Amino acid sequence: MKVKIVSVWNSAKPSMPTPARRRSLGGALAAAGVLVALLGTAAVPVSAAPGVPAPPSRARTVLNDVHTDLLFVDYADGHLGVRTRIGNGDEATFADPADVLVQLFDTDTSRLAVPDLPDYAFLGAPGEPMWMAPEIQDYALVWPGWSTEGVTPGTDVGFQLREVRGPGRVEVFASGPVGEPLRYFSSTDPAYRGREWPAMTHAHANWVFTALGRYTLTFEVTATPPGGTPVSSGPVELTWYVGGTSTADIPAATTSTILAPPPATSAAGTPIALTATVAPDGAAGWVEFLDGDTVLGSEPVAAGAAAFTVTGLTAGEHQLSARFVPTYTTDFTPSAAPAAAHRVIGGTASAPPSSSPSSSAAPSSSAAPSSSPTPSRTASPEATTTRPATSAAAPRTSSCAPTTRTSGVVISAGHADLAARMEGGRLVTRIKDGTGGGAPVWRAPADVVFHLGDAATSTVPVGPFDFLGGQGATVWQVPQTQKPGVPWLGWNTEEAGQSGGPVTWKLTGVDGPGTVAVFEYDAFGQPKIVFNSKDGLPDGLDVPLGTHAHGNWAFTKPGAYRLSFSHTLAGVTTTSVVTFAVGGTDPRSLLPRTTSTGCTDGRLPRTGTALAPLIATGAAMIAAGGVLVAVTYRRRRTT
Structure with a gap:
């Protein structure tokens, strides 16, 4: 249905409307407002909205044989963002770190033994196994680093390793100017939990894990402008899997879901509290609560559990159940709880079951802030080369002085x-x-x-x-x-x-x-x-x-x-x-050097081709022309 509000002005001249026209316009606008209100009311059903399902599961982006900056920091004008850059140059793409899984293959090149060298005792006892993503690129392995190339110059960026969860220890270090180890981060030594880098840094290091399995490294990134206060990214999780030789080798943890038994019966209109628990601890995702095949609503899993209250079930028999929907299929498998019978007494049996609106909806992703471009340094302009003017006339005093410039x-x-x-x-x-x-x-x-x-x-x-x-x-x-x-x-x-x-x-x-x-x-x-x-x-x-x-x-x-x-x-x-x-x-x-000569003789400056010969030639032509005109004039007078 369309509302047209232009007829009042079709015959109007471009002047202020009269009171009558204003009244007509006001009536039209009021009528349009009623129509819009009716249309808006018609768009909202009177009955409760159907249950909100869980967001669909998705797979993480697995990085196992590519260059990546796991923490690519953008900061400009007080806005801080952290993304993961995948690939190199113009072909690079960006992802949310939460959507990425870094896989370190278990191969002969990544699987090493702790050396019997005093400087590397922090890695463990000599001969113990460890797995390393190396500082120097190995094209068969992931090559992880970090970058502050998107940060406003003059800003200091801090990286803090807040937590490590996994089956072994984690050490991150690089090689110094004479080959000595430069320790950056350690899961066991508090002295190596944080470090600052200036803007425009792009760094790589050796990432060492002492056992196979899945790890979660939680970082916090801060940016401090000159004379300003730090801005924090909040927690940024990086998920690693150490093991396997392909993406297919990454196992998803098996989960189980249990629905706490609801009461056997309830009176019509009585709210029913449902609680589901999901194992193992840390399983990330949502729980959908169902009546048969109908989704009543969904809630995110927090501390291994999700709770939901349903109202408006119709009179009669119901089969209440819950199922776990993982955020990432790369991490966890889905699971479902057996259905529990429930009977609603009283009320009407004709109305469909309805649920209270879900208290949590699927989070919407927002694009990470991008860094504002900053002026780039350019080379000094090259000087133009000029040639001194020459003249056949008597020499004059000149102020020609050669100038040398560097570029x-x-x-x-x-x-x-x-x-x-x-x-x-x-x-x-x-x-x-x-x-x-x-x-x-x-x-x-x-x-x-x-x-x-x-x-x-x-x-x-x-x-x-x-x-x-x-x-x-x-x-x-x-x-x-x-x-x-x-x-x-x-x-x-x-x-x-x-x-x-x-x-x-x-x-x-x-x-x-x-x-x-x-x-x-x-x-x-x-x-x-x-x-x-x-x-x-x-x-x-x-x-x-x-x-x-x-x-x-x-x-x-x-x-x-x-x-x-x-x-x-x-x-x-x-x-x-x-x-x-x-x-x-x-x-x-x-x-590089270039030399130029700027010449002046008290009159007009000259560059390039010499002007004196041209001026002399022009003067001679003018004099000759004058003589010819005079002779012609005298001959005509004589005739």
């Missing part, structure tokens, strides 16, 4: 990657600069100088480090784990396309005062060399598409270094030179 940027701290990517269908090498906040800036390698100052120095430890000069030698190092005051340089093939890989990455030359090595640490601090200029070049590494990794970049002497690299994909090769200023070397002295 590009110096990166002394923060996250950056040496990346192979496709631009316009062409393979190129770029520096992915994420140091400025917001969206990263893709730069040509020639426009970037990485500076390794005093904060980058470290001493070579005991062990197999002869390629760095041996024990006690000083090196300047970009570490595998992010360190304040030092660039955190990784390598990246996230933007190199979706097929045709891997990318062959080579170090083909080093121009500098010392040697250069790029290497990774394994879980127990032993070096795995990627490139080493000491024993000859080129050195190569095949990098799968979609990779984002970090390692150690070590320089044995201070000075200026230029490293020549190549990337090859599907037979196409691109080359680049990456510059490092190590130690006391001024990084700005290594930036």
Whole structure:
């Protein structure tokens, strides 16, 4: 039914309505209001609404062989959100952490023994079994990390491990600059329950579990802006399953549901209290209460039980029962309680059974807040080159002064990657600069100088480090784990396309005062060399598409270094030179330079083509034209 309220104004002019027209309009609006009220009343049934069923069960998203940032933090303008990022680059997707299950396969590569090394005694007794999701990507295992790349620069982000439930202990640690363990979180040691990271951090670590089975790790994330107060995410649960070799191996716990016996009879109109218990403890989901096949209502399970009050049952016999509907089929199986007979005495037998409205409805999901974009750092503009004007005339006093400008940027701290990517269908090498906040800036390698100052120095430890000069030698190092005051340089093939890989990455030359090595640490601090200029070049590494990794970049002497690299994909090769200023070397002295001359002679400024010859030529033409006009005029007078 439609209500039309335009007839009053069809003949009206664009002026204020008269009192009569206002009265007519008011009557029409009143009539429309009555109609709308009647329509609204007709839409609501007089009898009680049918029972609200439980939300449907769903399966979790299982992550077992992919890169993921389990805690991806967004914070801007006081709004804090925590999501799980799945995948890399533009292909990444996001999920609610509650909807994700992280599976660590039980394989020869994940199943390790606690080493007989004093620094790793926190993992247990030497030789005891443990299962590890490693800090360095293993493409057959899940690669979990966390990220504050969605946080406003200047904001500190805190991670607190509030609780761990599971069959064993949990330890999270990384490898430091010289291979030492850096403990982050521990389920047993209160000294390692919390840690802060600055904005624009993307980190990975070794996640160790000491027994097979299901674990729940509860974190709280806080964001503290400069001079402000912390904003909390509240509890964020991460669910893990350690074991199996595929998603199908994840078992769902078997549940049982018991309905407390209701009274055998009740008078018509008398409320009937129903209570159901669900085992095991911690089974998450809802209980539906039924009369035969009719859902009377549903309630969430809390502390292993759910209660519901039903009214309005018709006179006669009823079969009351309850069934458990799990939130996640990946976690628990459904179950049902046997029906219990109940008889309602009095009242009428014609009315259908009705129930009190459910006190809890299915929670609606809301999108996590996204971070506001922040301005990204850009390179200084390149100077335009001008040429000084020249003249055949007598020399004048000129104020020409050559000006030299530098372009590009110096990166002394923060996250950056040496990346192979496709631009316009062409393979190129770029520096992915994420140091400025917001969206990263893709730069040509020639426009970037990485500076390794005093904060980058470290001493070579005991062990197999002869390629760095041996024990006690000083090196300047970009570490595998992010360190304040030092660039955190990784390598990246996230933007190199979706097929045709891997990318062959080579170090083909080093121009500098010392040697250069790029290497990774394994879980127990032993070096795995990627490139080493000491024993000859080129050195190569095949990098799968979609990779984002970090390692150690070590320089044995201070000075200026230029490293020549190549990337090859599907037979196409691109080359680049990456510059490092190590130690006391001024990084700005290594930036690209352009020279321009701005010339003035007290009159108009001139750039590009010289103006003096043109002016002289023009003056001569004008004089010649004047002479010709004068001669012609005299001849006409004589004639």
